[in-house]
Amino acid sequence: LDAPQRVIYAGTFSKSLFPALRAAWLVVPLPQVAAFRQQAEWMSCSVPTLWQQTLADFIHEGHFWRHLKKMRTCYAQRRQWLESALLAQGFRVVPQLGGIQLVIAVNGDDRALAQKARQAGLSVQALSDWRMQSRGEGGLLVSFTNLT
Numbered sequence: 001l002d003a004p005q006r007v008i009y010a011g012t013f014s015k016s017l018f019p020a021l022r023a024a025w026l027v028v029p030l031p032q033v034a035a036f037r038q039q040a041e042w043m044s045c046s047v048p049t050l051w052q053q054t055l056a057d058f059i060h061e062g063h064f065w066r067h068l069k070k071m072r073t074c075y076a077q078r079r080q081w082l083e084s085a086l087l088a089q090g091f092r093v094v095p096q097l098g099g100i101q102l103v104i105a106v107n108g109d110d111r112a113l114a115q116k117a118r119q120a121g122l123s124v125q126a127l128s129d130w131r132m133q134s135r136g137e138g139g140l141l142v143s144f145t146n147l148t
Contacts, residue, residue, distance in 0.1 A: 005029035110138035
């Protein structure tokens with residue numbers, strides 16, 4: 001995906017497996033691997049070695065891939081349910097090809113709308129909170145992974 005080798009991908013297994021694991025991963029451009037390994041040697045790791053080895057086996061044996069495949073189907077259904085409900089209420093959902101969150105386009109102050117939604121018990125974030133510049137369309141970021 002990154003032919004010029006300029007992107008570092010980072011993530012955790014907290015959302016894809018379970019939060020208590022507290023293990024993260026990096027995909028680093030090949031020319032940077034040695035430098036990252038050298039820095040990693042100086043850092044302490046809070047994830048026990050046995051957990052790391054178990055996770056490595058879980059991935060190597062294909063269990064993680066099967067889990068992701070199952071969850072993609074489940075999340076696609078949840079996304080469709082939420083998107084249909086939002087569209088029925090007059091919201092405009094921004095089309096996306098994947099992910100575990102959807103974006104609702106809004107006019108006006110998305111931070112105020114997000115605050116109002118949080119007061120109603122919803123887990124919603126304003127897109128403005130994720131921008132470095134104040135330009136751009138407002139929106140709400142909504143996760144659908146834990147909807148039933």
